Amino acid sequence: MLGQPKKLLVMISTLIIVALALSACGAAPAPTPAPPPAATATTAPAVVQATATAVPPPPATPTKAAPVAGACGSLKILYWQAATILNPHLAQGTKDFDASRLVLEPLAAMNPDGVPVPVLAAEVPTIANGGAAKDFTTITWKLKQGVKWSDGTDFTADDVIFTYNYASDEKTAVTTADSFSNIKTIEAPDKFTVKITWKDPNPNFYEAFVTGLGTILQKKQFEAFSGAKAKDGPNLKPVGTGPFMVREMKPDDVVTYDMNPNYRDFKNGKPCFKDVTFKGGGDAPSAAKAVFQTGEADYGWNLQVEASVLVPMANAADSKGILATAPGPNLERLLVNRTNPDASLGDKRSEPGQPHPFLSDLKVRQALAMVIDTTEMAKQLYGPAGDGACQVFATPKAIVSPNIKCSAVTADTFAAANKLLDDAGWAKGSDGIRHKTVGGKDVKMNIVYQTTVNSLRQKEQAFVKDAWEKLGTKVELKSVPAGVYFSSDEANPDTAAKFFTDIEMFTSGPESPDPTNYLKGWTCGEIKTKAGKWSGNNYERACNKDYDALFDQLTKETDAAKRNDLAIKMNELIIKDVVIIPLVARKSVSGYSKALKGIIFNGWDSEEWNIADWAK
Amino acid sequence: MSQAQATPLNLPSPRMLDTDDFIRKPRSLWSNAWRQFKHHRMAMACLFVLIGLVLVTVFGPLVYTRRIDGIDFVNASKAPELDHPFGTDDIGRDMLARVLWGGRISLSVGVASVLGSITLGMMVGALSGYFGGKLDTGLMRLTDLFLSLPQLPFLLMVIYLFRDTLRTAFGPETGIFLMIVGVIAVTTWMPVARLVRASFLSLKQKEFVEAAHSVGVRTPNIIMRHILPNVLSPVIVAATIGVGGAIITESALSFLGLGFPPDVPSWGRLLNDGRDFLEVAPHVLFFPGLFVSLTVISINYIGDGMRDALDPRKTR
Numbered sequence: 001m002l003g004q005p006k007k008l009l010v011m012i013s014t015l016i017i018v019a020l021a022l023s024a025c026g027a028a029p030a031p032t033p034a035p036p037p038a039a040t041a042t043t044a045p046a047v048v049q050a051t052a053t054a055v056p057p058p059p060a061t062p063t064k065a066a067p068v069a070g071a072c073g074s075l076k077i078l079y080w081q082a083a084t085i086l087n088p089h090l091a092q093g094t095k096d097f098d099a100s101r102l103v104l105e106p107l108a109a110m111n112p113d114g115v116p117v118p119v120l121a122a123e124v125p126t127i128a129n130g131g132a133a134k135d136f137t138t139i140t141w142k143l144k145q146g147v148k149w150s151d152g153t154d155f156t157a158d159d160v161i162f163t164y165n166y167a168s169d170e171k172t173a174v175t176t177a178d179s180f181s182n183i184k185t186i187e188a189p190d191k192f193t194v195k196i197t198w199k200d201p202n203p204n205f206y207e208a209f210v211t212g213l214g215t216i217l218q219k220k221q222f223e224a225f226s227g228a229k230a231k232d233g234p235n236l237k238p239v240g241t242g243p244f245m246v247r248e249m250k251p252d253d254v255v256t257y258d259m260n261p262n263y264r265d266f267k268n269g270k271p272c273f274k275d276v277t278f279k280g281g282g283d284a285p286s287a288a289k290a291v292f293q294t295g296e297a298d299y300g301w302n303l304q305v306e307a308s309v310l311v312p313m314a315n316a317a318d319s320k321g322i323l324a325t326a327p328g329p330n331l332e333r334l335l336v337n338r339t340n341p342d343a344s345l346g347d348k349r350s351e352p353g354q355p356h357p358f359l360s361d362l363k364v365r366q367a368l369a370m371v372i373d374t375t376e377m378a379k380q381l382y383g384p385a386g387d388g389a390c391q392v393f394a395t396p397k398a399i400v401s402p403n404i405k406c407s408a409v410t411a412d413t414f415a416a417a418n419k420l421l422d423d424a425g426w427a428k429g430s431d432g433i434r435h436k437t438v439g440g441k442d443v444k445m446n447i448v449y450q451t452t453v454n455s456l457r458q459k460e461q462a463f464v465k466d467a468w469e470k471l472g473t474k475v476e477l478k479s480v481p482a483g484v485y486f487s488s489d490e491a492n493p494d495t496a497a498k499f500f501t502d503i504e505m506f507t508s509g510p511e512s513p514d515p516t517n518y519l520k521g522w523t524c525g526e527i528k529t530k531a532g533k534w535s536g537n538n539y540e541r542a543c544n545k546d547y548d549a550l551f552d553q554l555t556k557e558t559d560a561a562k563r564n565d566l567a568i569k570m571n572e573l574i575i576k577d578v579v580i581i582p583l584v585a586r587k588s589v590s591g592y593s594k595a596l597k598g599i600i601f602n603g604w605d606s607e608e609w610n611i612a613d614w615a616k
Numbered sequence: 617m618s619q620a621q622a623t624p625l626n627l628p629s630p631r632m633l634d635t636d637d638f639i640r641k642p643r644s645l646w647s648n649a650w651r652q653f654k655h656h657r658m659a660m661a662c663l664f665v666l667i668g669l670v671l672v673t674v675f676g677p678l679v680y681t682r683r684i685d686g687i688d689f690v691n692a693s694k695a696p697e698l699d700h701p702f703g704t705d706d707i708g709r710d711m712l713a714r715v716l717w718g719g720r721i722s723l724s725v726g727v728a729s730v731l732g733s734i735t736l737g738m739m740v741g742a743l744s745g746y747f748g749g750k751l752d753t754g755l756m757r758l759t760d761l762f763l764s765l766p767q768l769p770f771l772l773m774v775i776y777l778f779r780d781t782l783r784t785a786f787g788p789e790t791g792i793f794l795m796i797v798g799v800i801a802v803t804t805w806m807p808v809a810r811l812v813r814a815s816f817l818s819l820k821q822k823e824f825v826e827a828a829h830s831v832g833v834r835t836p837n838i839i840m841r842h843i844l845p846n847v848l849s850p851v852i853v854a855a856t857i858g859v860g861g862a863i864i865t866e867s868a869l870s871f872l873g874l875g876f877p878p879d880v881p882s883w884g885r886l887l888n889d890g891r892d893f894l895e896v897a898p899h900v901l902f903f904p905g906l907f908v909s910l911t912v913i914s915i916n917y918i919g920d921g922m923r924d925a926l927d928p929r930k931t932r
Contacts, residue, residue: 285892308693308706309892343780380689380707455889458878459707465879466687476788479878493776 067269070259072616075273075596077608078297080287082252082280087235088215089167089174094606097212098301099255099278101606103150103240104215107141107160107194108206110604112326114396114513116206120144120155120216120241122192125205136201136558141209143192148262149218150245157188160209162219171227178517179213200555203563204514212606213511216241243271243612254279265612272598272615288313291591295320298593298616301607306456307383314591322594325384325587327395328603329509329518332386334372334449334464334581336365339541341448341500350499352527352541357443358436359502363424364445365578367417371467373409378584381459386584392571394585395603396513399567404575409467417471426472434472450478450494451505452485460505460583490533497534504539507586513604515567516554522570522579523548542579645845652925659921662914669911673719682713685879693897703899705890714881715903721876722883723911725796725866730858732801734851737808742839742847744809745816756813763806774799775874792876796869800862808854815847849923856919860912883908 083099084092091097108116108124116124122142125131132139147155164186167174174180184199196208208214218239225233236249241264244257255278259271279297282290284305291300292313300321303310314323340354348354358364375388390406393399407413426434426445435444447468451457458479465475478501480494485506493500510518520526521537525548528534528541547570554566574580588603598613643651653659688708696703702711744755775795782791819825820843828842867884869875876882886904893900 306706306892309896312896343784376689380692453872453878455892458889462685462707462709462879463687466685477877477879481872493780 067272069261069263069266069269069271070274071269072272072614073274075276075299075614075616076297077276077278077299077301078282078287078290079278079280079301080282080284083249083255083278084251085235086238086246086249086255087217087233088212089163089172089176089217090230090235091175094302095280098606098608100215100238100240101212101242101608102244102257102276102278102611103238103242103246103260104217105240105242106211106214106216107143107209108211109606109609110206110211110513110602112600112602112604114604116210118144120147132205134558136198136203136205138195138197139205140196141194143194144264145192147241147264149220149239149241150260150262151218151220151239152262153218153220155216155218155241156191157194158191159216159219160194161186161188162223163215163217164208166217166222166226166230169227172230174230176213178511179208179210183208201558203555203558204512204516206514207512207517211512211604211609244273244276247275253281263612270612276611285309288591291321291593292316292319292323295593298596299599300591303589303591304385304454304456306459307381307385310385310589311383320593321591323384323589323591324599324601325589326601326603327387328586328588329393329395329511329513330507330586331389331392331394331509331582332460332505332507332584332586333389334583335499335504335506335539336368336542336578336581337499337502337504337540338543339499341502343500347530350541351529352543356502357438357441358426358445361424361426362578363420364426367420367471368468368473369578369581370413371409371417371471372464372581372583373467374583375406375408377460377463381456381463382584382586384587385589386586389582389585390575391582392574392580393515393567398564399515399571401568401571401575403572414470421471428472432472433474445473447473447475447503448478448501449475449503449505450480450485450501452482453479454482457505488534495534496539497528499528499539499541505583519551519554519567519570522574523551540579542577544573544577544579547573547577649922649925653921656921656924658917659924662917663921665910666914666918669719669907669914670723673716673723676716677713677720680712680716682710684713684717684881685709693893693900695897696899702903703897705900706893706897711886711900711903714886715883715907718881718883718886718904719907721793721880722863722866722908725793725800725882726859726863726911728793729797729800729804729862729865730855732797733804733858733862734808734855736801737805737854738812738844738847738851740805741809741812742816742844745813746820746835746839746843748817752813755809759806759809762803765803767803770803771799771869771874774802788877789880796866796875799869800865804858804861808851811850811854812847815850816843819843819846845926849926852922852926853919856915856922859915860908863908863911 079095079098081093081095083095085096086100086103088097088100088104091100105119107119107121109119111117118124120143122144123129123131125139125141127134131141141160143155143157143160149155164180164183166172167176167180168183182198182200182202183196185197187195189195198205209216221239222233236251237246239245240260243260243263243265245260247256247258249255257276257278259274260266263270284303287297287300288303288305288310290297291303293316303323310323313319314321336359337350338356338360339350339352340356341350343349345351345354373388374390378386378388387394388406391401391404393401421434424436426436429435429444433444433446435442437443449461449464451461458477461477461479465477468475484492484494485496487495488497489495492498496504496506522540522542523538524543524545526536526538527543528536528538550566550570550573554563554570557563557566575582588601588607590601590607592599595616597615598610600610600613601607602609686709688704690708691700691704692708693706694700694704694708700710700712702715704710705714740755740759744752778795779792782795785791786794825838825842828838833842863884866875866882867888870878870880870882870885870888876885878885883904887901887908890897890900890904
């Protein structure tokens with residue numbers, strides 16, 4: 001009997017040890033995606049070594065001779081979302097645009113300052129050089145001569161016109177339709193000139209055929225697959241003019257490329273890489289590990305990882321990579337629903353004409369907006385990946401309002417916000433939650449606040465909730481898988497477009513430095529409705545006649561300075577009216593191997609926009 | 617439970633009890649089982665661990681009153697220290713408070729959904745095994761149907777159909793609790809039903825059942841008192857494994873955004889949220905992981921002990 005308690009003790013301690021061991025297993029539950037498998041295995045050792053030594057001795061090339069294309073060996077790019085198609089006009093996301101950009105090129109790219117630079121065009125048409133008409137009605141592109149497709153045939157204006165015909169055919173159902181929708185006619189006066197006439201004067205004349213949205217398809221290859229047959233086209237192996245050509249594509253997994261010997265700068269030693277592996281899959285944290293810790297990947301895209309994880313990893317003494325950020329147009333924002341999302345309204349839920357019981361009150365919106373310390377939020381949660389935002393634009397500088405500054409949030413701010421709510425008649429009830437009788441009904445400030453499933457966003461939610469609950473509101477958080485949230489599924493009640501909550505959060509931004517199309521999204525005509533199948537871009541269902549008047553002026557104004565002034569005014573109006581609550585001006589964040597050279601990080605175009613210049 | 621009042625198996629007739637004061641107090645099935653159970657030392661140790669865990673999660677938040685959502689960037693990602701015994705996460709929320717609160721959710725979801733699942737499974741299995749015939753065919757095809765349902769799409773459908781209804785009826789947290797428990801129960805009862813059916817098929821032929829029939833015991837009593845206790849041991853083992861599974865399923869649902877609101881810290885969610893911090897702040901993962909493991913291990917050992925204790929062939 002004496003021995004028993006002892007045995008029991010031993011057993012308990014064994015149990016605890018086992019538990020500890022198991023908890024360590026439990027601690028790493030994430031199905032951390034395996035490093036790129038077989039496809040890249042053959043070249044892996046050499047590359048890892050090169051990155052590890054940090055100063056890669058270039059393979060024995062004659063020192064004085066011109067650089068030789070293919071001298072840099074293999075390049076491994078890791079995207080945690082895998083590419084599914086290489087026809088950018090049918091692309092589903094950035095990953096597809098970027099993967100196709102190695103092969104297909106637009107007439108001009110946007111540089112990091114939002115200024116177009118020629119790619120397939122000989123020069124960028126401007127009003128100064130006569131390429132763009134002063135009244136914004138036409139634009140004429142001169143193409144480079146002597147450019148060849150990777151199959152050896154010539155690139156001509158016919159290909160550009162074909163691309164327009166392909167993309168403007170509704171049956172093709174391209175995802176890039178917006179960038180072609182303002183074109184009235186397109187013609188080729190000669191083999192190397194393309195003249196575009198706009199439906200209406202279009203001040204954003206770099207709308208078509210610029211950036212990844214406007215890459216040119218080869219007429220010869222795609223001619224038979226326009227319209228309804230688009231899905232059967234050679235979308236996994238397009239022939240391009242770019243520095244690389246597709247060797248093999250496995251959708252949703254990996255794309256391998258070889259350098260293109262017909263590339264126009266091939267004789268000048270471009271591209272430096274002989275082959276490229278564009279591997280997809282995993283998640284952002286594992287991509288960061290692959291770049292900074294293991295060096296498995298030379299380039300890791302969109303490392304949206306919590307700052308407290310990413311920064312130590314990138315700055316570690318043995319880090320194999322560099323963290324690159326570029327200010328971009330994207331703004332993480334809270335959208336304030338002006339319509340009533342109450343489920344009991346049935347079909348009238350979140351429809352115009354059903355004002356929101358408390359968010360239609362400007363003072364409530366102001367109070368909610370002022371207590372969020374966006375600077376602190378960006379610093380703590382985003383770190384290098386974003387700055388606190390207080391207005392719609394963070395770039396380009398010309399349309400950033402000088403009159404809006406982020407102010408620090410202190411106890412005084414909360415006092416002021418509380419006073420605003422008190423003044424507006426929203427008194428705290430016995431449960432501490434503000435309420436008021438609106439339209440004969442007692443309305444409590446219960447806020448449902450949705451966003452996508454993403455641990456960073458969930459922390460933003462916690463941050464906002466913390467501030468708002470101090471004001472005497474009750475905040476219920478909701479997270480929806482991104483696939484559902486951003487889908488256009490009409491049957492699903494959880495989409496961002498339906499907006500069946502009070503507040504929602506996501507990131508969006510203008511696609512081009514000219515903000516006209518983007519600003520259009522807040523006009524009354526863009527309001528999402530059930531009848532309109534939730535198309536349009538006015539998620540907030542806010543309608544302001546002053547704003548619409550400014551927008552009308554913007555579409556007619558042709559003077560650049562005045563246009564910028566108008567954009568600033570609209571920017572300020574959105575903020576004053578608290579249509580959205582800006583949170584973080586996000587930057588593109590990617591990581592690349594310390595051995596990699598020539599990367600110019602770009603927030604306005606594909607990150608691979610200058611991949612021909614990359615070297616090792 | 618109705619079995620609690622089960623007739624003692626070797627009961628002298630009541631009249632004899634009245635006349636004979638010296639007869640030893642009869643041992644019921646359950647007191648017998650308890651005597652057996654006490655001899656299983658691991659099971660006893662684990663029982664204490666589990667009771668400890670339950671007490672800690674139930675009363676812990678009353679004693680340790682720090683907020684589960686208090687954001688404090690100054691003290692973010694702190695390793696365990698006196699002020700924050702379990703450290704803090706990367707936005708400075710106290711991990712001890714979150715782990716304690718998370719335990720309430722994880723344990724109650726785990727236990728409630730398993731209870732639901734075995735109740736459903738035993739009902740279907742017992743009916744199907746005892747009565748056989750068309751009822752059996754029908755119920756077993758239903759079981760096959762549920763087994764072949766792709767779980768995730770099914771969950772998605774159920775959740776989209778009923779979330780709002782339940783939310784408005786019971787409030788966001790209770791409503792979602794009921795929904796998750798229900799959903800887990802409805803998708804996990806099938807193995808139990810098959811187990812119970814198989815045991816019933818063999819047991820209903822046994823002599824003691826015939827004997828019960830011949831003395832005129834009614835069918836519900838035969839099922840509940842004579843066959844069911846003999847079927848319990850595999851069911852209990854299945855149930856104990858199920859608790860761990862249910863805790864994990866809850867976290868998976870929360871991770872997909874279909875479970876509790878994202879700021880409700882269940883253990884599974886804490887693990888999911890912490891997985892990126894393995895290197896920077898391992899304590900964020902360690903404590904929820906420890907608690908989940910302790911719970912699952914304890915319940916498994918308790919199940920082991922109960923199986924031995926309830927096995928009628930193993931009576932000492």
